[in-house]
Amino acid sequence: xxxxxxxxxxxxxxxxxxxxxxxxxxxxxxxxxxxxxxxxxxxxxxxxxxxxxxxxxxxxxxxxxxxxxxxxxxxxxxxxxxxxxxxxxxxxxxxxxxxxxxxxxxxxxxxxxxxxxxxxxxxxxxxxxxxxxxxxxxxxxxxxxxxxxxxxxxxxxxxxxxxxxxxxxxxxxxxxxxxxxxxxxxxxxxxxxxxxxxxxxxxxxxxxxxxxxx
Numbered sequence: 001x002x003x004x005x006x007x008x009x010x011x012x013x014x015x016x017x018x019x020x021x022x023x024x025x026x027x028x029x030x031x032x033x034x035x036x037x038x039x040x041x042x043x044x045x046x047x048x049x050x051x052x053x054x055x056x057x058x059x060x061x062x063x064x065x066x067x068x069x070x071x072x073x074x075x076x077x078x079x080x081x082x083x084x085x086x087x088x089x090x091x092x093x094x095x096x097x098x099x100x101x102x103x104x105x106x107x108x109x110x111x112x113x114x115x116x117x118x119x120x121x122x123x124x125x126x127x128x129x130x131x132x133x134x135x136x137x138x139x140x141x142x143x144x145x146x147x148x149x150x151x152x153x154x155x156x157x158x159x160x161x162x163x164x165x166x167x168x169x170x171x172x173x174x175x176x177x178x179x180x181x182x183x184x185x186x187x188x189x190x191x192x193x194x195x196x197x198x199x200x201x202x203x204x205x206x207x208x209x210x211x212x213x214x
Contacts, residue, residue, distance in 0.1 A: 142178050147186035157194055161202050166194035 038046070130136060157166040172190035179187050196203045 142184070142186060145178065145184050145186045147188045149188045149190060151190045151192070153192045154194065157192075159196055159198050159200060159203060161200050162198050164196075164198040166203075167197045169193035169195045 151172070154166075157168075158164060159166065169192075171193055173193060174191075175189050177187045177189070178184065
C-alpha cells in the first residue's frame with residue numbers, strides 16, 4: 001500500500017497574517033522546508049504521469065508549429081493568387097478601355113460610329129422605305145397609262161389527245177404588264193378561251209397558257 005508522511009517544519013512559523021509568517025526565509029516558499037515521503041509505486045506512477053503529460057505537450061507544440069507553417073504557406077499562396085488576379089484584372093480593364101475608345105471614341109473618315117444597344121441618337125430619323133410591322137400598299141395599278149391591247153390565240157386550237165378542234169369560248173382572260181419604252185403604256189393581253197367539243201374529258205374549258213417573259 002502507498003503511504004506518505006508529511007514532516008512538520010523545523011523552524012518557527014509566525015502569525016499567518018503577518019508577512020514574516022508567510023516566508024520562512026529569503027527566496028523560499030511556505031512549503032520549501034516540508035518533506036513528503038512516498039512509496040516506490042507512487043513515485044513511478046507520478047513519473048509516468050509526468051512523462052505522459054510532457055509527451056502530450058510536445059505533440060501539441062509540434063502540432064501548433066505545423067499548423068503555423070501551413071497557415072503561412074496558405075497565406076503566401078493566397079498572396080500569389082491575388083497578385084495574378086490583379087494582373088488579369090488590369091489587362092481586362094485595359095482591353096475594355098481600348099474597345100470603348102474604338103467604339104465610342106472620336107470618329108475619323110475611316111471609322112464609323114456604332115451606337116450601343118438601346119442608345120437613341122438625338123435627332124435620328126427613321127429609315128426610308130417600307131417600315132417593319134406596317135401594312136403595305138400592295139401592287140400599284142397604273143390606270144393612268146395608255147393601254148395597248150394584244151389578242152393572243154392558240155396556233156393550233158385542237159385537243160392534244162384526239163386532235164379534234166376546240167370551239168371558241170366567250171370572253172377573254174386578261175392580264176396587264178407595265179412596260180417602258182420611249183413612253184410608258186399599259187399592255188393589255190387578251191387570250192382567247194376555248195372549250196373542247198370532243199368527248200375525251202381531258203381538257204377543261206381554258207385559255208392559252210401565259211408565256212414566260214425572258
